Amino acid sequence: MKGVIFFSALLVAVFSQKIFVGDQVLRIATKDVEQITLLKDLEELEHLELDFWKGPTHPDFPTDVHVPFASLQAVKVFLESNNIQYSIMIENLQSIVEEEKIQISRSRSTEQMRNTNSFNYASYHTLDEIYSWMDMLVSEQSNLVSKIHIGSTFENRPIYVLKFSTGGTKRPAIWIDTGIHSREWVTQASGIWMAKKIATDYGKDAFITSILNEMDIFIEIVTNPDGFYFTHTKNRMWRKTRSTNSGSSCVGVDPNRNWDAGFGGAGASSNPCSETYRGPRANSESEVKSIVDFVKSHGNFKAFISIHSYSQMLLYPYGYTKTPVADQQELDNLAKKAIDALSTLYGTSYRYGSIINTIYQASGGTIDWTYNQGIKYSYTFELRDTGRYGFILPANQIIPTAQETWLAIKTIMEHTYNNPY
Amino acid sequence: MRWTLWIVLGLFPLVDGHPTLKTNQNSLETADAALNHQSGSLNSVLHLDDTEKAALEPTRVDPAFPMKELNTSHYPATRAARVAQHYLNYHHGSPSKWFMVHDIKKASSEDIPEVGTKYHIQFSVQEQATKEIVGNCTAEILFRQTEEQSAPEVNCTCDDLLKIKTSDADHALYLHIKHQPEPVAGTDIPDSQGNIPKEMEPFWYLGGIGASFIMWQQSNESTLYNMVHVHSVKQLNSENDLLAFDYVVLLHDMVSQEIIHWHMQVAWNPTQGVKVTQCNLLPKDTMKQPSAEKHKI
Numbered sequence: 001m002k003g004v005i006f007f008s009a010l011l012v013a014v015f016s017q018k019i020f021v022g023d024q025v026l027r028i029a030t031k032d033v034e035q036i037t038l039l040k041d042l043e044e045l046e047h048l049e050l051d052f053w054k055g056p057t058h059p060d061f062p063t064d065v066h067v068p069f070a071s072l073q074a075v076k077v078f079l080e081s082n083n084i085q086y087s088i089m090i091e092n093l094q095s096i097v098e099e100e101k102i103q104i105s106r107s108r109s110t111e112q113m114r115n116t117n118s119f120n121y122a123s124y125h126t127l128d129e130i131y132s133w134m135d136m137l138v139s140e141q142s143n144l145v146s147k148i149h150i151g152s153t154f155e156n157r158p159i160y161v162l163k164f165s166t167g168g169t170k171r172p173a174i175w176i177d178t179g180i181h182s183r184e185w186v187t188q189a190s191g192i193w194m195a196k197k198i199a200t201d202y203g204k205d206a207f208i209t210s211i212l213n214e215m216d217i218f219i220e221i222v223t224n225p226d227g228f229y230f231t232h233t234k235n236r237m238w239r240k241t242r243s244t245n246s247g248s249s250c251v252g253v254d255p256n257r258n259w260d261a262g263f264g265g266a267g268a269s270s271n272p273c274s275e276t277y278r279g280p281r282a283n284s285e286s287e288v289k290s291i292v293d294f295v296k297s298h299g300n301f302k303a304f305i306s307i308h309s310y311s312q313m314l315l316y317p318y319g320y321t322k323t324p325v326a327d328q329q330e331l332d333n334l335a336k337k338a339i340d341a342l343s344t345l346y347g348t349s350y351r352y353g354s355i356i357n358t359i360y361q362a363s364g365g366t367i368d369w370t371y372n373q374g375i376k377y378s379y380t381f382e383l384r385d386t387g388r389y390g391f392i393l394p395a396n397q398i399i400p401t402a403q404e405t406w407l408a409i410k411t412i413m414e415h416t417y418n419n420p421y
Numbered sequence: 422m423r424w425t426l427w428i429v430l431g432l433f434p435l436v437d438g439h440p441t442l443k444t445n446q447n448s449l450e451t452a453d454a455a456l457n458h459q460s461g462s463l464n465s466v467l468h469l470d471d472t473e474k475a476a477l478e479p480t481r482v483d484p485a486f487p488m489k490e491l492n493t494s495h496y497p498a499t500r501a502a503r504v505a506q507h508y509l510n511y512h513h514g515s516p517s518k519w520f521m522v523h524d525i526k527k528a529s530s531e532d533i534p535e536v537g538t539k540y541h542i543q544f545s546v547q548e549q550a551t552k553e554i555v556g557n558c559t560a561e562i563l564f565r566q567t568e569e570q571s572a573p574e575v576n577c578t579c580d581d582l583l584k585i586k587t588s589d590a591d592h593a594l595y596l597h598i599k600h601q602p603e604p605v606a607g608t609d610i611p612d613s614q615g616n617i618p619k620e621m622e623p624f625w626y627l628g629g630i631g632a633s634f635i636m637w638q639q640s641n642e643s644t645l646y647n648m649v650h651v652h653s654v655k656q657l658n659s660e661n662d663l664l665a666f667d668y669v670v671l672l673h674d675m676v677s678q679e680i681i682h683w684h685m686q687v688a689w690n691p692t693q694g695v696k697v698t699q700c701n702l703l704p705k706d707t708m709k710q711p712s713a714e715k716h717k718i
Binding site: 124232236237239273276311349351352353358359386387388389390394395396 | 612
């Protein structure tokens with residue numbers, strides 16, 4: 001019984017109301033000195049706990065007073081019975097306080113944009129913030145990092161890829177993309193963290209330094225900028241691009257069904273209103289075409305890693321057919337190694353296998369195309385979690401997710417480096 | 422014998438009871454009715470022959486139906502286990518107790534001609550509040566071959582389910598809510614950044630448990646459901662000792678990738694558990710989607 005009482009008391013404390021709920025700020029318009037005197041008398045009544053923001057000084061100037069909820073009625077009756085005009089400047093102070101807290105944290109995050117060391121990696125950012133951060137990273141380490149404009153989105157936003165290179169010409173390269181499905185916010189956030197990690201570790205960490213001495217790394221952090229912007233402004237659950245579809249009021253194409261691999265087959269929808277709409281033809285989406293053109297003209301990618309969330313899986317091709325890839329055994333072994341490495345950090349467990357066996361049949365997918373281009377080490381990640389939070393993963397899980405995923409990616413990079421082809 | 426089977430199949434839509442949760446359906450028989458139908462009053466109504474009885478009985482494995490061992494990493498096992506999770510949550514969950522499948526240890530399936538496919542899964546679950554792992558769960562999940570969606574039939578038991586003691590927390594929460602001057606209300610749980618205020622967590626859990634009923638009813642071999650958002654929760658007046666809440670929740674089906682809005686009314690008290698008293702599917706663009714704005718309490 002005692003336990004229940006204690007527990008209830010604890011809960012009451014936890015659930016108790018915040019400080020300014022229901023409090024109001026009144027703007028009082030006095031017309032003569034007499035009314036000023038009355039207000040000064042009011043000021044003296046300590047039990048009302050009034051907080052004058054603009055004290056009563058002169059009839060020409062308004063008096064602003066913060067009135068706690070409990071004293072509201074008494075004060076209003078006082079003013080009205082003395083014929084003192086007033087208006088309600090703030091109806092509920094608590095909501096303003098909360099609004100302000102958000103503003104402060106927002107401006108704090110923009111202030112922290114002075115350099116990539118003070119950037120908040122443990123929070124989700126807007127498209128503008130990410131693009132500014134990219135420019136900062138490049139300017140801080142222009143010997144290592146550069147930004148490439150690979151194309152434009154449907155709504156004409158620039159599409160950028162960060163290149164990490166210590167020289168050479170078209171060195172064998174590793175590709176990482178995040179955010180192709182815009183609602184998967186932990187992926188873009190992880191991409192930012194990993195880019196910073198690479199930039200920080202080069203020259204300090206033996207592994208990354210040896211990789212970068214012979215290979216280049218490309219990271220496309222916001223692979224679907226239009227969709228990403230939409231998740232911030234209109235619909236947090238938006239997945240597809242934002243291209244319009246002729247003959248339909250439905251918007252968008254699934255960029256992970258738009259690649260030229262098994263395009264048109266089972267595992268994608270022909271309905272523009274569907275979340276897995278393949279598009280009118282392969283590469284119809286500029287977000288996809290930009291990557292296709294870039295990869296083809298580069299011609300020397302050796303590993304291609306496309307990052308999604310959620311489900312905690314590491315997948316290799318194919319999605320469009322049950323026929324195993326020629327390198328099935330090697331990809332399977334490497335996947336196992338990578339997820340074992342991932343789990344060492346926080347115990348997070350992943351499943352692995354081909355797309356079609358592990359998750360579902362999917363046609364027109366990214367890594368099916370890249371594999372068929374000859375990029376052997378083609379993988380798709382599905383990051384945290386397994387469904388408790390799903391797409392809306394708490395920001396405090398960004399860094400742990402990025403850290404553990406990085407271990408898996410390094411395993412793949414190491415294997416790629418040690419097994420040139 | 423054959424005609425018996427046809428009658429059996431013909432009668433199932435009636436016996437299965439609750440009108441299936443189709444788009445225009447406005448209300449649903451109470452969960453109790455649905456549960457009774459699930460739990461074996463069938464045999465007495467339908468005069469089944471031995472083959473049919475065998476198909477429905479939980480534990481007998483008939484050698485006439487070949488068992489296929491399943492890879493526990495592949496999706497057939499994942500989807501079946503998820504159904505068991507929804508079933509478990511609806512029957513045992515509360516605002517302080519919410520289970521997720523932790524690990525699938527063994528899985529097999531059998532195709533039962535003209536009936537459907539029955540899965541046998543051994544798995545563990547993790548309770549989300551206490552983080553405790555309950556091992557040794559076994560479930561049989563029967564997906565019937567029907568033209569329209571019908572709820573999978575589930576039998577599921579876990580060895581040490583009772584070791585998770587949340588009745589104190591549940592009772593304390595119940596009393597606290599009863600004594601509040603204002604009815605509970607909330608929106609956007611979690612918010613865009615994944616934050617959930619401490620005081621809204623039990624209502625997030627409760628939404629998840631209520632949604633488990635819907636997800637169980639809506640599941641088939643081609644779905645994999647999760648609740649990804651509580652759009653709104655509002656406490657309703659209730660005369661009896663049950664607390665009642667009106668919810669709009671967003672479910673995500675991994676297979677189609679669609680986000681589906683459901684409206685539901687949920688009743689709860691610590692002794693009777695959670696019941697969905699009403700639910701209906703909302704049209705796709707019915708409301709403003711969860712946005713980046715802060716939640717309101």
